[in-house]
Amino acid sequence: MPILQTSLCDLLEIDVPIIQAPIGGAAGPALAAAVSNAGALGQVTQPYSIDLPGVRQRIKETRELTDRKFGVNMLLMPRGEPHQDVEMRIERLNAYLEEGVPIVSFFWGDPSPYVELIHSAGALVLIQVGSVAEASAAADAGVDVIIAQGWEAGGHVRGEVGTLPLIPRVIDAVAPTPVVAAGGIADGRGLAAALALGADGVYVGTRFVVSEESAAHPVYKKKLLESVESDTVYLTDLFDVGWPDAPHRSLRNTTVVNWEAAGRPPSGQRPGEGEVIATNGGVNPVLRYAIAMANSDTTGDIEALPLWAGQGVGLVNRIQPAGEIVRELVEEAEQALRRCIDLVQAVD
Ligand SMILES: Cc1cc2nc3c(=O)[nH]c(=O)nc-3n(C[C@H](O)[C@H](O)[C@H](O)COP(=O)(O)O)c2cc1C
Structure with a gap:
């Protein structure tokens, strides 16, 4: 109920x-x-x-x-x-x-x-x-x-x-x-x-x-499970092939680390620019710095693709059915809200 x-x-x-x-x-x-x-x-x-x-x-x-x-x-x-x-x-x-x-x-x-x-x-x-x-x-x-x-x-x-x-x-x-x-x-x-x-x-x-039920690639899911909030990075224009001028947050992976090591050069001068690093759906080539995310039908260097993640990633610790996630969110929220109500009563 x-x-x-x-x-x-x-x-x-x-x-x-x-x-x-x-x-x-x-x-x-x-x-x-x-x-x-x-x-x-x-x-x-x-x-x-x-x-x-x-x-x-x-x-x-x-x-x-x-x-x-x-x-x-x-x-x-x-x-x-x-x-x-x-x-x-x-x-x-x-x-x-x-x-x-x-x-x-x-x-x-x-x-x-x-x-x-x-x-x-x-x-x-x-x-x-x-x-x-x-x-x-x-x-x-x-x-x-x-x-x-x-x-x-x-x-x-x-x-x-x-x-x-x-x-x-x-x-x-x-x-x-x-x-x-x-x-x-x-x-x-x-x-x-x-x-x-x-x-x-x-x-x-x-x-x-x-x-x-998420169609994200298993390697991407594993990376998220292993990561905490400080592993995410806000980037203004790194993964910009297919969607320029759009800031984003992802995990700091080898593509990010190598770009940082190269002195954060602008688009067009980055390490490995134009290189095909993966394939989507068995046919579509994915370039380094493309926005394409790693799904279950992606093959290639999964780790180097944009591993989109929010700072809440440190709270994500296991793969669960989506329905269980919904139920857990509700139960935990109810507990948290009851704790807050108790605080008010304690003051009264
Ligand atoms: C992997 C990933 C892909 C996303 N793709 C879309 C998208 O296609 N359309 C959209 O409206 N928002 C997209 N977003 C942003 C979400 O709507 C939302 O703002 C974000 O997930 C909320 O932050 P959280 O990841 O910390 O929960 C995406 C977010 C993630 C993590």
Whole structure:
């Protein structure tokens, strides 16, 4: 029987206020469905390397695995001329909506060209932001939920402010729009802390990369299990092939160490630039410094690929079924919140 509920649960029709963050290739139908089946919100990513029939297929597969609500992600970073980007994205969004996707989550750009389209299909819009200004603009654009991402987060990092100061600032700026906290939340104590800050829920990424259902490569999962917070590094433009000008956080691996040893040269002059170090899906070559993450179908020098990780990685200690992660987060959060209530009573 779920106890830990916020208004976000009513809005998204979930039992507990936990959203599995879209975590690149790791977040396929199996992970999203497992999370949704456990009462949280699972999300499927749709990398642009996947064509429209593939996009539809991933949604259908997810629906076959769960009757619960799930989200589908879309990245809004520039890919060409702005008007062409908008047209291309509307085409993909129409595919999402025709397949009955109930929740669309955006990241890295302006959601305003798409909000009305999604609402007119009866679906909800989430967007992840990295600053108060971006959050306010998103609220003005009419999004339903704002995810505020702190600097601790793994993967691409939108802003430069930590989760702790960012969340209350965003809440104050966009009320009554619900706010979800992202970045460095990897156990139930983090969930409790986010709720104490006034957030309506949490967005959890790194912890779910290390779930059984995640499609991340086993070597990448093992690296995450062996790492602690000080093993992550914030990089402004190192893994930039395929997505330039986008800061990110990953583990300090051999690619990072060799670049640092070479004096941190700029793009175009880095050690091993242009070298193929892996293959995705048996056919697609992956260059050193590419954003491509190591999935189960990746072969080659896995360790040298971007090993995206948030600072919460030190709290991630074993591979578990995603449903167990959801349940553990809730139990730990309840314990943490009860401890806080006891503190108040002790003072009374
Ligand atoms: C491996 C990985 C891949 C990610 N890929 C995406 C993505 O495709 N789309 C997206 O919106 N966010 C992506 N993110 C960022 C997450 O949405 C979220 O901000 C982050 O995981 C939260 O921090 P945490 O990892 O400390 O939990 C990714 C994060 C990780 C760790």
